[in-house]
Amino acid sequence: xxxxxxxxxxxxxxxxxxxxxxxxxxxxxxxxxxxxxxxxxxxxxxxxxxxxxxxxxxxxxxxxxxxxxxxxxxxxxxxxxxxxxxxxxxxxxxxxxxxxxxxxxxxxxxxxxx
Amino acid sequence: xxxxxxxxxxxxxxxxxxxxxxxxxxxxxxxxxxxxxxxxxxxxxxxxxxxxxxxxxxxxxxxxxxxxxxxxxxxxxxxxxxxxxxxxxxxxxxxxxxxxxxxxxxxxxxxxxx
Numbered sequence: 001x002x003x004x005x006x007x008x009x010x011x012x013x014x015x016x017x018x019x020x021x022x023x024x025x026x027x028x029x030x031x032x033x034x035x036x037x038x039x040x041x042x043x044x045x046x047x048x049x050x051x052x053x054x055x056x057x058x059x060x061x062x063x064x065x066x067x068x069x070x071x072x073x074x075x076x077x078x079x080x081x082x083x084x085x086x087x088x089x090x091x092x093x094x095x096x097x098x099x100x101x102x103x104x105x106x107x108x109x110x111x112x113x114x
Numbered sequence: 115x116x117x118x119x120x121x122x123x124x125x126x127x128x129x130x131x132x133x134x135x136x137x138x139x140x141x142x143x144x145x146x147x148x149x150x151x152x153x154x155x156x157x158x159x160x161x162x163x164x165x166x167x168x169x170x171x172x173x174x175x176x177x178x179x180x181x182x183x184x185x186x187x188x189x190x191x192x193x194x195x196x197x198x199x200x201x202x203x204x205x206x207x208x209x210x211x212x213x214x215x216x217x218x219x220x221x222x223x224x225x226x227x228x
Contacts, residue, residue, distance in 0.1 A: 032213040043219035051214040094213040101217055106156040
């Protein structure tokens with residue numbers, strides 16, 4: 001079975017500072033990994049996904065994530081935070097086996113201070 | 115773009131009432147899902163459907179049932195609503211069962227049970 005752990009339920013950064021949101025996964029087979037973002041009162045939208053093509057994945061809004069198999073990690077980064085980045089971020093893992101879709105982490109709420 | 119529409123954004127119901135949450139997708143996706151979102155718990159899978167009239171239990175199916183009579187529509191039913199079912203409910207769809215396929219989410223239905 002697969003699982004995801006997001007370290008830090010709340011992260012606060014200053015505008016212009018580096019954003020780092022941590023995600024570690026557990027999977028017995030090569031996984032697919034996703035980051036989703038949820039703005040207030042909205043559903044989730046895809047930021048980026050890893051499907052084994054390249055370990056460094058670029059997403060929307062300047063975000064990127066690096067798949068590190070040795071560390072079982074898929075941390076999300078953005079060089080310079082913007083006020084509009086304030087949202088909740090979810091890491092998720094999926095496998096080809098079985099019909100189930102994603103297993104989500106518990107989420108990290110990002111605050112951006114002016 | 116795939117659109118997933120949840121017909122009710124906000125609902126207030128009384129304990130014991132029967133509640134229907136409707137979800138419609140417009141891109142001929144095979145798979146549909148219902149998640150429940152609670153603070154600190156992330157998204158938890160209630161039920162999913164991999165084809166018309168086919169369904170499987172997720173991680174927290176107790177107190178819920180689902181119906182998928184047509185490919186585009188997936189309904190979540192609370193037979194007798196209870197206060198512990200107060201939550202945000204998110205519907206999602208996916209083209210097919212491959213792990214790399216992206217989930218597309220609706221905007222969510224926030225249910226309050228009094």
